[in-house]
Amino acid sequence: MEQQEQQDLHFVIISDSVGDTARKVLQAVLAQFPSVTVHMYHYPFIRKMKDLEPVLEEAKELKAFVIHTLVVENLSEYTDNFCVAEDLPCYNILKDLVRDISETTGQQPIRRAGALHRLDDEYFNRISAIEFAVKYDDGKDPKGFLDADLVLLGVSRTSKTPLSMFLANKNIKVANLPIMPEASVPDEIWQVDPKKIVGLTNDAEVLNNFRKERMIAYGLSPETIYSDMDRIRAELEYAYELYNKLGCIVINVSKRSIEETAAIIMSSIEISDTTIIP
Amino acid sequence: MEQQEQQDLHFVIISDSVGDTARKVLQAVLAQFPSVTVHMYHYPFIRKMKDLEPVLEEAKELKAFVIHTLVVENLSEYTDNFCVAEDLPCYNILKDLVRDISETTGQQPIRRAGALHRLDDEYFNRISAIEFAVKYDDGKDPKGFLDADLVLLGVSRTSKTPLSMFLANKNIKVANLPIMPEASVPDEIWQVDPKKIVGLTNDAEVLNNFRKERMIAYGLSPETIYSDMDRIRAELEYAYELYNKLGCIVINVSKRSIEETAAIIMSSIEISDTTIIP
Numbered sequence: 001m002e003q004q005e006q007q008d009l010h011f012v013i014i015s016d017s018v019g020d021t022a023r024k025v026l027q028a029v030l031a032q033f034p035s036v037t038v039h040m041y042h043y044p045f046i047r048k049m050k051d052l053e054p055v056l057e058e059a060k061e062l063k064a065f066v067i068h069t070l071v072v073e074n075l076s077e078y079t080d081n082f083c084v085a086e087d088l089p090c091y092n093i094l095k096d097l098v099r100d101i102s103e104t105t106g107q108q109p110i111r112r113a114g115a116l117h118r119l120d121d122e123y124f125n126r127i128s129a130i131e132f133a134v135k136y137d138d139g140k141d142p143k144g145f146l147d148a149d150l151v152l153l154g155v156s157r158t159s160k161t162p163l164s165m166f167l168a169n170k171n172i173k174v175a176n177l178p179i180m181p182e183a184s185v186p187d188e189i190w191q192v193d194p195k196k197i198v199g200l201t202n203d204a205e206v207l208n209n210f211r212k213e214r215m216i217a218y219g220l221s222p223e224t225i226y227s228d229m230d231r232i233r234a235e236l237e238y239a240y241e242l243y244n245k246l247g248c249i250v251i252n253v254s255k256r257s258i259e260e261t262a263a264i265i266m267s268s269i270e271i272s273d274t275t276i277i278p
Numbered sequence: 279m280e281q282q283e284q285q286d287l288h289f290v291i292i293s294d295s296v297g298d299t300a301r302k303v304l305q306a307v308l309a310q311f312p313s314v315t316v317h318m319y320h321y322p323f324i325r326k327m328k329d330l331e332p333v334l335e336e337a338k339e340l341k342a343f344v345i346h347t348l349v350v351e352n353l354s355e356y357t358d359n360f361c362v363a364e365d366l367p368c369y370n371i372l373k374d375l376v377r378d379i380s381e382t383t384g385q386q387p388i389r390r391a392g393a394l395h396r397l398d399d400e401y402f403n404r405i406s407a408i409e410f411a412v413k414y415d416d417g418k419d420p421k422g423f424l425d426a427d428l429v430l431l432g433v434s435r436t437s438k439t440p441l442s443m444f445l446a447n448k449n450i451k452v453a454n455l456p457i458m459p460e461a462s463v464p465d466e467i468w469q470v471d472p473k474k475i476v477g478l479t480n481d482a483e484v485l486n487n488f489r490k491e492r493m494i495a496y497g498l499s500p501e502t503i504y505s506d507m508d509r510i511r512a513e514l515e516y517a518y519e520l521y522n523k524l525g526c527i528v529i530n531v532s533k534r535s536i537e538e539t540a541a542i543i544m545s546s547i548e549i550s551d552t553t554i555i556p
Contacts (some may be wrong), residue, residue, distance in 0.1 A: 053549055094306055097304070123535060127440045129445050263322045
């Protein structure tokens with residue numbers, strides 16, 4: 001194998017708002033370089049020249065990659081020009097798209113910092129969706145199933161809670177319910193449109209390992225009924241039968257991150273388009 | 279005011295994984311054009327040429343803007359070349375940064391689709407953080423305060439729950455507690471390092487409106503004790519005094535989105551760097 005150069009890279013992220021967009025892009029890029037050592041410096045809410053200047057001086061000092069999403073024209077141009085003059089690699093993430101949309105539509109961008117985080121109806125609906133998901137997590141109140149945009153069913157350790165929170169952040173009202181052979185399913189579930197229901201499963205082996213670890217964490221013997229393979233298989237069979245009766249879609253989460261499972265759900269389930277933040 | 283051209287724009291988002299990065303960039307750009315009518319077509323998990331081709335044909339049909347984060351070389355190049363040939367505007371979001379990091383470090387990108395969503399330790403820690411936040415939401419169990427990376431205190435309607443979930447998704451273990459004059463604060467709060475505590479407040483007028491609306495939603499008269507201004511001021515004063523005694527930082531959320539408040543918290547609070555997803 002070729003000997004590869006190893007060196008630390010410095011990244012300065014500058015935003016006039018939260019800075020999540022630039023960070024997201026950088027994370028996606030860095031995932032392609034798992035062995036590079038990275039130092040990130042994050043400067044959100046840079047809205048005045050006097051705040052920008054010391055950040056750029058620091059970037060120069062560090063010989064950093066400068067990644068920015070500044071939309072206010074003088075700050076954005078100043079940053080680009082500074083980087084050219086100082087020979088720093090500079091990535092103005094929004095620039096090309098903003099320019100081209102402006103040319104195509106004949107409209108000027110509003111160039112308002114923080115426009116993505118307006119406290120508008122969509123924002124408050126999203127906040128409500130998150131509160132809804134916490135309120136109706138873990139089958140706490142069966143009334144939630146009737147008001148939900150989406151009902152997640154799943155045996156233990158199928159990521160119901162984090163998946164609910166993730167989808168809530170996309171403006172979807174989610175209720176979830178743990179499925180186990182001993183507890184009967186609340187009547188409300190049968191009143192929900194099956195197109196709004198997703199059944200989550202996992203591989204028996206994965207569940208077995210999860211549960212053994214949980215037992216160990218509790219200071220108990222890992223070989224309890226909770227981790228017994230026959231028991232796990234019976235649970236999964238019970239869940240499959242239920243999903244079949246309901247006619248809902250079924251997703252095995254064993255090799256999927258919540259982001260991946262969420263993307264599948266969002267493209268499979270009939271949720272009114274207007275409720276989803278695109 | 280100049281008469282502006284109005285037309286619908288079509289955007290085709292292509293990703294070999296979830297597609298959140300491209301979507302995030304596009305959302306930030308579109309926030310700068312609030313009056314443009316937009317149609318978004320979202321194609322996640324495009325990992326084979328046979329899946330890519332029909333998507334590109336559709337983009338051609340729609341004369342769409344093509345935005346992609348494809349990292350597998352042949353798919354990425356094919357897309358770029360197709361768009362050049364068909365004269366479609368094309369945005370390969372990760373390309374320049376990947377090329378420049380590769381040149382600087384001498385390392386080749388792994389070009390693995392979905393590398394951002396690896397099921398690694400960091401991922402499972404984040405899942406735990408979300409479960410933690412749900413478990414210790416709303417002061418449910420005071421033991422959570424001692425294990426938390428961050429404790430949020432706040433009067434009613436200061437976005438404690440959605441803020442906790444948002445920060446949990448950044449891998450921070452958050453517990454939150456509602457503050458009201460009648461309920462004494464659990465002893466555990468006084469054992470927490472004040473640098474890990476954030477006190478949330480809001481403007482009295484904003485709270486008054488929130489609470490009136492809540493009363494109306496419940497079918498009650500909006501003029502109850504819950505929305506009484508003197509009562510609200512007393513609650514806020516009580517909270518301020520408590521925050522002062524604790525010596526924690528205080529953030530007024532009245533004009534801030536949860537993303538903005540979270541960014542302030544993450545740059546103010548002493549959370550061990552290793553626990554935060556950068």
